[in-house]
Amino acid sequence: MSTDNGTPPNHEDGADPNGLRDSSDYINPIWIERLRAHLGAHDSAELMDMMGPLHSADTGDVLEALEAAERFELVKQLGERFDFSALTEVDESVRTELMELLPNADIARGVSGLDNDDAVFILEDMEHGDREEVLSALPTFERLSLKRSLDFPEESAGRRMQTDFIAIPPFWTVGQTIDYLRNEEDLPDEFYQIYVVDVSYNVLGIIPLDKFLRSYRQRRIQEIMNANVILVDANEDQEEAARDFERYDLVEVGVIDESRRLVGVLTVDDMVDVIHEEADEDIKRLGGVGDEDISDNMVDTVRSRTPWLVVNLVTAIVVSMIIGLFNATIEQMVALAVLMPIVASMGGNAGTQTMTVTVRALAMRQLDGRKLRRLITREMAVGLVNGLIFAVLIGVVTALRFGNIQLGIVIGLAMVINLIVAGTAGILIPVTLDKLKADPAIASSVFVTTVTDVVGFFVFLALAGLWFGLF
Amino acid sequence: MSTDNGTPPNHEDGADPNGLRDSSDYINPIWIERLRAHLGAHDSAELMDMMGPLHSADTGDVLEALEAAERFELVKQLGERFDFSALTEVDESVRTELMELLPNADIARGVSGLDNDDAVFILEDMEHGDREEVLSALPTFERLSLKRSLDFPEESAGRRMQTDFIAIPPFWTVGQTIDYLRNEEDLPDEFYQIYVVDVSYNVLGIIPLDKFLRSYRQRRIQEIMNANVILVDANEDQEEAARDFERYDLVEVGVIDESRRLVGVLTVDDMVDVIHEEADEDIKRLGGVGDEDISDNMVDTVRSRTPWLVVNLVTAIVVSMIIGLFNATIEQMVALAVLMPIVASMGGNAGTQTMTVTVRALAMRQLDGRKLRRLITREMAVGLVNGLIFAVLIGVVTALRFGNIQLGIVIGLAMVINLIVAGTAGILIPVTLDKLKADPAIASSVFVTTVTDVVGFFVFLALAGLWFGLF
Missing domain, CATH: 1.25.60.10 (MgtE N-terminal domain-like)
Incomplete structure (x- = not known):
């Protein structure tokens, strides 16, 4: 930059x-x-x-x-x-x-x-x-x-581009170009390739400096230029341009306007900043903070974080109303109140794991149809296997702690169900947001944990109510 | 790559x-x-x-x-x-x-x-x-x-470096160098700068290709070279090298061994991959998944996620034991069981927000002593202000829902305390892990939410017990 x-x-x-x-x-x-x-x-x-x-x-x-x-x-x-x-x-x-x-x-x-x-x-x-x-x-x-x-x-690429660049006609020789570069005062500070253009600045080809340097003076530019050029539209999002740089190991790329005229160049140092910013944005959005910096003042910070906390308050109240449905059940068996956060918390964590992998894969354009189907199958299977593992663990702990094997079975069942739900929600929610053109990094977290909380509390309390005949 | x-x-x-x-x-x-x-x-x-x-x-x-x-x-x-x-x-x-x-x-x-x-x-x-x-x-x-x-x-940088590079003696002229480049067959595929070295391959200077191209044939290399060179130690971590590339907008850098001999070069395309990988690693670690890809199979996935879920199970059981302390209190007032997850959940979210900002600032080396003190003050203030806002909101909702103003006051107090604790834990936990040379991205999440859960449940139930004389 x-x-x-x-x-x-x-x-x-x-x-x-x-x-x-x-x-x-x-x-x-x-x-x-x-x-x-x-x-x-x-x-x-x-x-x-x-x-x-x-x-x-x-x-x-x-x-x-x-x-x-x-x-x-x-x-x-x-x-x-x-x-x-x-x-x-x-x-x-x-x-x-x-x-x-x-x-x-x-x-x-x-x-x-x-x-x-x-x-x-x-x-x-x-x-x-x-x-x-x-x-x-x-x-x-x-x-x-x-x-x-x-x-x-x-x-956009147009905002990030540098408008100084070296453009020469195809009929020049290498020698002519070298002389031009040596004598012209008003050249860009740094450049990595030379653009070959026609009279209306349409790009005909490029020559990387290393290749140019190794060519003899009498060679014609059009003979040595690379005519297969990657160009970026000035209106294209900087993130897309950065993806091209990363994928094709580019150092510099030409930017063209609507009429396909060369108007500037993007260099890799700016794209490194973009790549970093975008990853940073994803991390912050997943963590429920907006575009904030550590230098922001207190008021701005409160303002940027409050909306997310309001959403969380609403979902927490919904979850609490679900629990409220089982008032009478809990009154008859207080152990349920003691145990219920475990199922919800495990679901929240498992769901966040799946969601994190999914959000990253979406951001890096890794999830085509086939991979998506594979991922869904895998995550449901992982949910089932982890569900069984942790069902046994928490079942045994609960049975021992409360001297009640049946309570252990109930919490184990609830665990299996919630971890399968967590895997499914962790993948379907970000994918759906992505299909709706929303940024999956922003809202997935809150939806996923709401689902796992609601299902976690409801399934555990309802199963317990049915099993012990508390309704 | x-x-x-x-x-x-x-x-x-x-x-x-x-x-x-x-x-x-x-x-x-x-x-x-x-x-x-x-x-x-x-x-x-x-x-x-x-x-x-x-x-x-x-x-x-x-x-x-x-x-x-x-x-x-x-x-x-x-x-x-x-x-x-x-x-x-x-x-x-x-x-x-x-x-x-x-x-x-x-x-x-x-x-x-x-x-x-x-x-x-x-x-x-x-x-x-x-x-x-x-x-x-x-x-x-x-x-x-x-x-x-x-x-x-x-x-390390040594693993990522390219061992082909162009090294020339300082007493050559530009013309000699150009002729060498034109005639020598065995040159690197791509290069962005020329290294000037002494007989034992100590780097005396570098010349970027654009500057080289603009110099006249008779100029001596030592006159035009840039003697102020950034070099990277081959044993240095690739992440540190990538930070140099990003900070100083580098495209290529020389790599030296223990005896300061030039042994290779790092290019920006490889560093872009490193920057991306490191950000990706942070996101995944914060989400509680290890080095996994969407192509991993089910068994590997379960294996990589289970340890984190085991840790979460243990902390969830600890939290449940805290709630167990208030068995008798809840039995007398079931509304507490219905409300208690709200305080804990809000604390968890607020703590995660602070932690996310802190972890990013640490990863980007932004937190020196002064900024750290500022951040702590700001986060505690944000916790207080958000605590007050959400105390009023949840207090009013609770008072209306249960027709009990005192219950509204109790949950409001618990909210203020837990959000201040969340801000403090969200910053101190990652900073402490960083000081202990542990990666704050890996373990901060679980510690922060454990603290906010424990404090959230404990403070709310204890305050309610005291206020309503239920002990």
Whole structure:
């Protein structure tokens, strides 16, 4: 997400006790204290000595290690020497907060030096009015190019692409191209392949740099280019593009617009971030938290978590009403109240196991029809086998604990039924959500545990009521 | 994980109804049926027409879409034309099964054409005896190079590295280097940077290809090289190396051995796989499943899930014993049994939310001392605020449902306490596990929900007993 315009620390030399990172790879508190001292003393030469050599990823981590007021102070004191691409490396809440404090004129100056993709990343979350103000302060060419990227949908390839790339005609020779590359000043900072295009920028082929380097000067580009090219539509979701990168081991790919003109390129470093974000999103959604960061404040955190807890409260009340149906049964045999959470809890866990595997398989597009049928069969069988194992275990424990073999049989039966239900629900619920175009990671958890709770309590209490004639 | 030696399908043209993938990016059943027909007819020309043009990633997906017997049949019929690098793209269980069916001589022939890293990936899971047999059938140079990689620890950079790279002396000129690249036959398939080394292969600097391409022929290598190089120790964990790639947007990095000699290179495509695997591992561990794939059979699945369910059974029994303490209380007031799962369930969910955020922050090395203190404060505050919100909600619902305001107050109090406990446990448990060098993703879930269950049931029942004088 950033240009490689700083120096990463050299890890393999072992951690310097006064260096930027400690031996566990965390930002070193000693380093931060030294920075703080210079910040307090307004010693901008020393500040620059410390911050200047940093890679933007490290600058981002330093910003995150500071308090909010210090971050603004640091950016202010560094002035024009602050590397705005570091803003692409911090949590959204840190970026938003800092951007709100900074004057729009400073932001315009800061982003105008950046790669197109970094600038878009920083501008896309700004409020409309502020963003327009920043854009209008930029040089025309840059403004138009940024506006164009911002016109593509959020999280699309068009938003993540870099608009600088190398495009040459097919009739050039290798020698001509090398001379062009050596003499042209305005080239992208980094590139991994050369695009061969016709006059209307339709892509005819690509040449990876290693292959290009090994070709003789007199060869024609069209003879050495690879005409079988993967291209990505600018409107395509970034996640789909990332899947192509992962599957086909790509390093760079061309992005085309509706009229099939080459408008930019995606590079693997941005896709690595996307892959990481998407996995992170899945983990958080499965855990019942939204798009939150550890830097979010308390109010935002409460706001993002409450909806999920409300849903859980409603389902918990439903479960409690199911138990309420067996009021009289429990009154006659309090042991049931003591035992009932065991069946529900085991079902919840078994269901979560199946659901986790299913959600991952869906996210990675592994579940075609045949595999789905296999998975359903397997999970029901696993539910049955685990059900039998744990039925015997809990049956024996219960019989011994309450001196009541029949109670052991009842809880064992309930266990088998609930674990089969757990396996089935754990797979059918995420698959159904996926078919309905909903994200299975978001809602599967709550549905699965509701099913296993309802079935767990109901089956156990109903079986016990019938067996012991308590109705 | 594989060389780019096949043609990926061109997505942006829209899905061909008879093509390899359908519109949702799954392997097309129609395509597979056609392949099956050729397989049945032993029509090797047609088979090759279908399989030949595929990228190894697609070949891998095709293998997974077939039944076990068909996979072996396909590999057998393709013979020497089967692309062994596809084996790096399939689930471990599919690979293991296929490898056991294939004669070691075929495996030796298959891996001998592969990149070093792909060959290691395929060989590392083989049984010792079989592996030695395969290795001894390989040409000396290849055998030694593979053995060397296999000597590095599992999941280390040394295991993932590619041992082909371009190393040149610092006193060469750009022109000399270009001529060498053009004339030398035995070069890596793909490379993104050139390594500058001294006589003992110590790295003096690197030159990215784009920078190299733009330099004039007469320039000396040592003038244009970047002497500030990131290198990775061959014994370093692949996950740490992947973190460097992600943080510093790397595409390729040199790997050095104990004596600091350059022994190989890591490329970003392999690191993308590592990043994905690690995230996947975290998700599965949080969901209580081990290293399992959807291709695993039923017995393996039961085996991998049972330990977790046993742990859960034990904790569920402990929780049930806590409830058992309040036998007499529940007997006097059955409404308590009906309500008690609500407090526990809300605590479990709130605790899981906090734990998820903490586990992710730990995995991404985001939690230094200051952030940890901030997070603890925030989570306890979130617990208090959410506790108050849900105390009022459940208090009102309970008071109305049972016509008992005092019962509403008791459950509300229990809710506040349990949600604060949930926030605290959700953060302290994973952090403690991390400090003890245990993986917080594995065991946090069970500890957190045990704490919230125990506290939830105990506090609610004890408060009710005290309030209503039921002891």
